[in-house]
């Protein structure tokens with residue numbers, strides 16, 4: 303029986319994967335229930351009730367491949383037909399709903415394990431929006447000035463050519479987003495013993511253990527906050543949206559931060575819609591100010607208003623210059639790393655964002671030891687140079 307169930311689960315998983323590929327290829331967003339199959343959610347989000355017992359039609363909303371893989375459960379339609387409306391039978395319906403909910407929770411856990419084997423490109427299309435390919439050059443940005451103007455004067459550099467930072471060695475920070483979702487790929491990043499900056503989502507499994515391991519490898523920890531995207535659905539459990547009131551945004555973010563007591567900053571996961579809304583971003587910045595945290599703008603939208611909101615609240619702000627792995631291809635990633643290096647040589651520093659993908663891991667392992675003429679530092683190190691008044695270092699707590 304156990305073997306049969308496992309086979310059925312595997313079969314259902316693959317059906318789900320092929321359905322996912324089909325929808326992606328068609329450019330159609332997946333229905334939220336289909337997405338739920340792929341998403342690693344150990345706890346079901348409270349705002350999406352699985353079954354609504356007040357509506358008979360909602361008795362069988364589970365995807366067919368899930369409900370059909372539990373032969374011991376009565377088929378929902380059959381159960382509905384055989385039960386009339388009486389207090390006793392209402393109880394039976396309630397019990398049935400409970401069983402189905404329990405079944406789906408345990409099934410999701412199995413699927414989470416299977417996710418380790420899902421092609422990573424498909425996985426990333428499911429939980430990351432299309433990332434822009436643009437390289438952001440900070441040179442023209444007058445907000446980023448060297449903290450010691452005299453040093454620049456001595457160098458006789460024209461004002462419009464002033465680099466943002468002019469220390470002895472150009473600095474780079476490499477932030478790895480989406481950490482914690484796939485323990486296997488997160489472990490591959492953690493295996494790189496270098497001062498990378500690991501940005502963890504709030505809903506990974508065994509989060510504390512994964513974070514501790516990353517710290518032991520010399521990584522700085524950040525919170526990767528899901529924010530509403532223009533094109534994709536709100537697939538992340540803890541997402542902040544423009545539909546929320548400022549109060550709600552604040553409460554949600556505070557709750558997320560409770561899981562990350564010793565960090566220095568956050569950045570946005572997706573967020574092309576949310577970051578364009580200055581008012582809603584102000585609610586985010588208010589919380590960051592309170593906790594003395596910096597904001598790294600992932601720049602998923604060119605029209606992001608996060609900087610304006612950060613300035614309004616005096617929150618330390620930095621932005622991503624290069625996305626390393628929009629293509630899961632080692633040679634492409636090596637090229638992006640070189641781009642980051644030339645930006646750092648020109649401007650004094652550069653910030654790149656990558657993801658826990660196998661090709662990224664391979665590229666970093668190859669590239670980092672060969673490029674000792676620039677210095678890889680935790681992101682907060684760069685933020686402190688850009689914002690000398692930002693002296694908080696929570697990670698030492």
Ligand SMILES: [Zn+2]
Nearest residue numbers: 479480571572
């Ligand atoms: Zn992300």
